[in-house]
């Protein structure tokens with residue numbers, strides 16, 4: 468009986484045409500642990516390299532008892548980051564401080580900017596061809612910083628750098644489904660722009676199934692999606708920000724990257740990337756993914772008049788957030 472199960476697991480882990488190594492940097496944290504658990508279940512991951520400044524050996528011992536084909540390895544401290552990243556096809560980065568009530572995401576830049584710079588420098592040195600998915604806030608500014616670090620080392624490939632904005636899509640699907648009294652898994656809705664306040668723009672006009680909401684009700688729904696991070700920060704009352712929903716969202720995004728690496732066609736996800744779609748140098752839109760990351764930026768979906776105005780306003784905010792990255796690196 469037992470050997471049959473082991474055989475089944477072995478077959479399961481061989482289902483993926485290509486199982487690859489994924490590294491998680493910041494894996495001991497509130498997002499890192501549940502994310503690692505979800506990734507441990509992917510047949511498309513051969514090795515999960517878990518890195519943190521804090522000791523992560525207990526987390527790895529725990530995960531290693533789960534009967535899936537993914538091997539889990541622990542890497543602790545700045546000196547072990549290089550080994551963690553060696554041969555990684557995907558690097559996911561939830562390393563850095565979360566918000567407390569009263570803070571906005573930009574307040575995290577002083578600390579998290581340094582974290583992103585250190586991680587980006589090591590990625591540039593060890594695995595510049597990896598697909599990089601940064602979760603660390605403030606995303607709007609962290610991604611331009613990482614891009615600049617990679618550019619300075621002549622290894623920047625804009626198709627491989629992603630700011631993870633999937634949580635905004637996850638929330639938009641959930642809140643729309645609540646309003647329509649339907650299963651959130653049946654809702655599709657693009658969320659574009661960035662990942663803070665008004666830069667988060669759910670495109671209700673493009674929602675499927677159709678949701679014709681107008682006036683104050685529509686404004687309230689858009690605002691709830693934009694401020695959903697605050698809802699969690701306040702409810703956690705000083706104990707951090709969204710972790711479980713973020714782990715779910717990041718696992719979904721990594722799954723998209725893995726399916727694209729495995730040659731699946733039509734894998735589309737919204738993500739904050741270097742972009743020519745608007746005047747903001749970085750912008751989240753639906754992206755068609757391929758084995759090398761971005762296969763095609765699908766650009767702005769169709770917008771109604773209200774959404775066109777919202778894009779004009781948010782682009783200005785995003786340009787400021789992006790400029791903060793350059794200022795940070797000059798300090």
Ligand SMILES: NC(=O)c1ccc[n+]([C@@H]2O[C@H](COP(=O)([O-])OP(=O)(O)OC[C@H]3O[C@@H](n4cnc5c(N)ncnc54)[C@H](O)[C@@H]3O)[C@@H](O)[C@H]2O)c1
Nearest residue numbers: 493495496497498519520562563564565602603604634713
């Ligand atoms: N993109 C999004 O939608 C989104 C959603 C939620 C949270 N976040 C952000 O994700 C980040 C992590 O949140 P959390 O709740 O997991 O925080 P956390 O404090 O629980 O965990 C962060 C982990 O990162 C580790 N760490 C810090 N610096 C590191 C470094 N240089 N190298 C390796 N590990 C390092 C810490 O030791 C810790 O274990 C925060 O910046 C938060 O704002 C982003």
Ligand SMILES: O=C(O)C[C@H](O)C(=O)O
Nearest residue numbers: 566604695696697708709
């Ligand atoms: O709100 C935060 O600080 C964390 C995250 O960006 C979120 O949207 O939940």
